[in-house]
Amino acid sequence: MIPFSSYLILSAALFTVGVLGFMLRRNIIVIFMSIELMLNAANLAFVAFSRYLNSMDGQIFVFFVMSVAAAEAAVGLAIIMAVYRTKETVNADELNLMKW
Amino acid sequence: MIETALFIVLAVVTVTTAILVIVQRNPVASAIYLIITFFCLGGIYLLLNAPFIAVIQVLVYAGAIMVLFLFVIMLLNLEKEKKLITRHRLQKILGAFLGIILLAQIGMIFRSILLEGSRGKFPPEQVAAVGNTQVVARLLFTDYLLPFEITSVLLLVAIIGAIVLAKRQI
Numbered sequence: 707m708i709p710f711s712s713y714l715i716l717s718a719a720l721f722t723v724g725v726l727g728f729m730l731r732r733n734i735i736v737i738f739m740s741i742e743l744m745l746n747a748a749n750l751a752f753v754a755f756s757r758y759l760n761s762m763d764g765q766i767f768v769f770f771v772m773s774v775a776a777a778e779a780a781v782g783l784a785i786i787m788a789v790y791r792t793k794e795t796v797n798a799d800e801l802n803l804m805k806w
Numbered sequence: 807m808i809e810t811a812l813f814i815v816l817a818v819v820t821v822t823t824a825i826l827v828i829v830q831r832n833p834v835a836s837a838i839y840l841i842i843t844f845f846c847l848g849g850i851y852l853l854l855n856a857p858f859i860a861v862i863q864v865l866v867y868a869g870a871i872m873v874l875f876l877f878v879i880m881l882l883n884l885e886k887e888k889k890l891i892t893r894h895r896l897q898k899i900l901g902a903f904l905g906i907i908l909l910a911q912i913g914m915i916f917r918s919i920l921l922e923g924s925r926g927k928f929p930p931e932q933v934a935a936v937g938n939t940q941v942v943a944r945l946l947f948t949d950y951l952l953p954f955e956i957t958s959v960l961l962l963v964a965i966i967g968a969i970v971l972a973k974r975q976i
Binding site: 722731796 | 813817821824830833844850863866867870871875878879881891893897900901902911915927933938945946957960968972
């Protein structure tokens, strides 16, 4: 039997990688992938808790998180396409329309 | 024993490819590594007695979402980046700081004793006897019926939003 904490450590490591990618990268698409990594880390924690607490609620929540992630990917990538069409770049540093 | 070995291999591959995702210069390579990460996470879900979630992970994440990503990357016709990291200094400092805090939290998890609360009513043996998918489906259509229906509204909003945003002029 694998100890419960090892799953949580894996989840936290994935989340940390996601946060670092989100904060440090310039490419919007890679920033978006980092968000997906963070969502997956949360999913892993959900499933691990559901397994070790003998409850199914965690797996149901993963189902909902996945549908939110799918909706987010569809809308977010459409936004990236629209931004690229007007600004000709996907570099987050150069998108400063809302800066004052 | 074999379970532990499998977990260690999957965990190492997951974290390694996740790090490779955020250090690649080419977004296509990032996307491919992210697909490998999602496949390994599917394997870990299988180890956690969640075969339905594992299949959905491969179908929805590694299949649908990543195909969408690759499609957009190839549509945008990007070249390799010259600089990986943002030029804003505050953001760099904040990012590194948050990373360190999260790593400290990993250490806390390693030390603390968890799971002292009461257990739910779905022990793994019982779920395996009925079938994981059947248990999930029964819960989705009874206890979680309202959230399940709201999910369909969310997906409809996403479809409409994507179509509106993808039009020629906004």
